[in-house]
Amino acid sequence: MAVPETSPPLRVVGAPERANDWESVYQEHVAPLYRFVYSRTGNTPDAEDVTSTTFLRALPRLRSDVSPGEIHAYLRTTARSVLADVWRQRHGTVLMEFDDQRDSTQPAEQQDEVDVSPILDSLPANYRSVLEFRFLRGYSIRETAAAMGVSVANAKVLQLRALRRAAATGARDVQS
Amino acid sequence: MSKADRRLTRFVQALIANRRPPRSPADDDSAAMQVAARLRAAHPGGSTPSPAFVDTLARQLREAADHEPGWTEAGIRRRRFLVGGLATVAASVAAGVGVERLHEVLTEPASSGGTIQPYISAWVAVAKLTDVTPGKIKQFSAGGIQGVVFTLDGQIRGLSAVCTHQGCTLVPQPAQRKLVCPCHPMSFNLTGTANPGDYRLNPLPAIQTRVNTDSVEVLVPAWT
Numbered sequence: 001m002a003v004p005e006t007s008p009p010l011r012v013v014g015a016p017e018r019a020n021d022w023e024s025v026y027q028e029h030v031a032p033l034y035r036f037v038y039s040r041t042g043n044t045p046d047a048e049d050v051t052s053t054t055f056l057r058a059l060p061r062l063r064s065d066v067s068p069g070e071i072h073a074y075l076r077t078t079a080r081s082v083l084a085d086v087w088r089q090r091h092g093t094v095l096m097e098f099d100d101q102r103d104s105t106q107p108a109e110q111q112d113e114v115d116v117s118p119i120l121d122s123l124p125a126n127y128r129s130v131l132e133f134r135f136l137r138g139y140s141i142r143e144t145a146a147a148m149g150v151s152v153a154n155a156k157v158l159q160l161r162a163l164r165r166a167a168a169t170g171a172r173d174v175q176s
Numbered sequence: 177m178s179k180a181d182r183r184l185t186r187f188v189q190a191l192i193a194n195r196r197p198p199r200s201p202a203d204d205d206s207a208a209m210q211v212a213a214r215l216r217a218a219h220p221g222g223s224t225p226s227p228a229f230v231d232t233l234a235r236q237l238r239e240a241a242d243h244e245p246g247w248t249e250a251g252i253r254r255r256r257f258l259v260g261g262l263a264t265v266a267a268s269v270a271a272g273v274g275v276e277r278l279h280e281v282l283t284e285p286a287s288s289g290g291t292i293q294p295y296i297s298a299w300v301a302v303a304k305l306t307d308v309t310p311g312k313i314k315q316f317s318a319g320g321i322q323g324v325v326f327t328l329d330g331q332i333r334g335l336s337a338v339c340t341h342q343g344c345t346l347v348p349q350p351a352q353r354k355l356v357c358p359c360h361p362m363s364f365n366l367t368g369t370a371n372p373g374d375y376r377l378n379p380l381p382a383i384q385t386r387v388n389t390d391s392v393e394v395l396v397p398a399w400t
Contacts, residue, residue, distance in 0.1 A: 022237060022241060023234075026233075026234060026237060030225060030230055030233070031224065031225060031230075034223070034224075034225040034229075035217075035223040035224070038217045038222065038223045039213065039214050039217035039218075039223065040210065040213055040214070040217075041213055041217075042191040042212060042213030042214070042215075042216035042217050043190065043191050043194050043195060043196060043197070043213075043216070044194050044226075045194075045195065045196050046196050046197075047225075048225070048229050048233075051225070051229075051233065052233050052236065055233060055237060056236065056237065056240060059237060059240075059241075060240070060241075087202075089199075090197065090199045090200075091199075091200065091201060091202035091206065091209070092201045092202070093201070093202045093203070093206055095206070095210075115218070116214055116215050116218040119211060119214065119215065120215075131215055134188070134192065134215075135191075135192070135212065135215035135216045135218070135219060136215065136218060136219050136220075137219070138192055138219060156177075156185065157177075157181075159188060160181055160184050160185065160188075160208075163184065163188070163205075163208040163209075163211050163212055164205070164208045166208070166211045167205075167207035167208040167210070167211045168207075
């Protein structure tokens with residue numbers, strides 16, 4: 001049961017202790033990685049599949065002497081590649097992360113948070129409202145229409161326009 | 177509505193229903209779809225992995241680490257001890273328990289069968305007494321544990337419903353008084369022992385149960 005370790009790997013004297021057994025890596029990274037993947041899939045079944053595939057693919061390739069930052073980066077890179085595969089299979093196009101560069105300018109600890117205020121703040125009020133009702137509160141189209149005082153057909157169109165406007169705004173931000 | 181409008185509408189509907197979006201060309205709406213995913217992920221409580229998922233993936237990884245030679249050739253090492261109560265680990269992750277506690281959890285010896293003894297536990301009601309009359313098997317998910325409660329020999333009992341092979345959730349078959357694995361041709365009887373089959377499997381861990389007025393409660397990891 002208890003597997004004795006062989007001699008420890010050579011380590012630079014004074015380097016911080018690194019115990020990169022896979023259990024620790026998994027413990028530390030599963031929740032943030034899931035959050036990252038969920039924010040790119042927006043649904044639980046895909047988020048769970050992509051997270052599983054990422055860990056199963058990445059963990060066996062991790063060397064024991066890599067830094068926490070490198071582990072983080074490697075898991076993210078692997079997740080991006082898995083996400084791109086899923087996207088290509090399902091939607092037939094290359095996945096271009098619409099605001100990837102904006103993400104990377106944020107401090108590392110904020111990258112795990114799903115903060116959509118930059119997306120929403122850039123939109124006109126009615127676009128912002130329709131997206132808040134639909135996505136953040138999970139309202140049906142009918143409920144959204146009632147809450148906004150517009151017709152159902154109008155709410156349907158409004159949500160699509162709002163998404164496309166937000167997408168266009170994100171793309172501009174990346175270029176600027 | 178144009179064809180592209182209908183496609184984007186279906187994509188949005190899937191996300192809001194928490195389903196996989198349908199297979200369809202994204203064309204010019206690729207970025208809009210990603211905005212939709214990002215927004216959906218921001219809804220309250222949405223982006224935390226479920227303890228059951230964390231637990232199942234831990235088991236899959238452990239299975240892979242044990243059986244795939246690539247893992248031992250690569251530099252990453254196994255802990256000196258096998259992971260013990262993985263459901264407890266899942267609960268720790270969900271609750272953000274400190275590293276010191278996780279070390280304790282991880283250095284518990286691996287159990288085969290036995291009774292689940294969470295180091296931080298709570299009694300949780302998972303069924304009405306009327307749901308566990310003889311001949312019924314009631315499934316539950318509580319505190320990161322997928323389990324079943326039922327009556328055997330006049331006593332109410334609980335068992336983990338996670339197959340000890342690869343972590344698939346077992347399906348109760350009350351008429352045959354067994355739990356069947358959906359992944360492989362294996363089943364467990366209600367004492368938790370694997371029925372003879374293609375695989376030799378460890379028994380299912382037992383879960384402590386008690387009756388509180390008209391509810392059946394189980395002792396599971398406490399997490400908030």
